[in-house]
Amino acid sequence: MITIDSLTKSYDEHVVVNDVSLQLPDSGVTSLIGPNGAGKSTLLSMVSRILGADAGVVSVEGLDVFKAPSKDVAKKLSILRQDAHTTARITVRELVEFGRYPHSHGRLTPECHAAVAEALEYCDLVDLTDRPIHQLSGGQRQRAYVAMVLAQDTRYVLLDEPLNNLDMVHATGLMQLLRRLADEKGKSIVLVLHDVNYASVYSDRIIAMRDGDVVHDGPPETVITEGALGDVYDMEFSVHTLGGDRIAAYFR
Incomplete structure (x- = not known):
């Protein structure tokens, strides 16, 4: 609570x-x-x-x-801010991996990779895994950000x-x-x-x-x-x- x-x-x-x-x-x-x-x-x-x-x-x-x-x-807890955006030319997978930073500090473990894969699948992003974020539609991009906070694995x-x-x-x-x-x-x-x-x-x-x-x-x-x-x-x-x-x- x-x-x-x-x-x-x-x-x-x-x-x-x-x-x-x-x-x-x-x-x-x-x-x-x-x-x-x-x-x-x-x-x-x-x-x-x-x-x-x-x-x-x-x-x-x-x-x-x-x-x-x-x-x-x-x-x-995790938060997706109103102004969430990235100017970097990163892929959907790389964005979602950022969600694991509190757990891995940038060095992804097998548990991190499993959490990222689960988040991508749950948010219906598997087919877009390697797509650069800037090439996504607004709806796809927002799902990618939700997948990022889902990978963070907070209640x-x-x-x-x-x-x-x-x-x-x-x-x-x-x-x-x-x-x-x-x-x-x-x-x-x-x-x-x-x-x-x-x-x-x-x-x-x-x-x-x-x-x-x-x-x-x-x-x-x-x-x-x-x-x-x-x-x-x-x-x-x-x-x-x-x-x-x-x-x-x-x-x-």
Whole structure:
């Protein structure tokens, strides 16, 4: 379990994350939703210690992420950042091998090679193993980055807006892959999403933020409601049930 206790972050006089306390589960899919500037990405960055906190504590299975050695934290949680990219002319396999760095420090063991092969197969990248990253489509590239964090072999996988710049087909495929990782591999997937309907369909839990605060937290049936979404986005919503899923339409 990831425990977030009184986490706070400010820039000058502007509070971005305001005294947030949460517990994130050790399996399943948890989505962070909310408008731009709500504090979602900042919260995720502090949990992964990319950013420091002004106050508060984050612990992963009892390990204080702000005090523990980086290599120990990297064996507990992995993060795929919104700006993840590489300018190097590397292949898909070489990218995925980077995920093993916390375990091998660049000297791959037989266990590392096995983890890389499993990640490539699981993410349906075997046929693209030797393809340079820069030659992939956006959807293929994002799957390669997911394979990299999968090869890192952490229970907790954090993703900051992984659907950015993906069309509906590739966005849906990626959400299906993340759902499978939670269900079949027992991973805890925590991700920032802007599309509330993807959050509704694929999440076990939705945390809705606004102005640095958590304003709603629960399963889709309690967060994907006209009232709750109106609180979060200050817009008018109409919520309908389709195929057992709650789908929101919005209008001003």
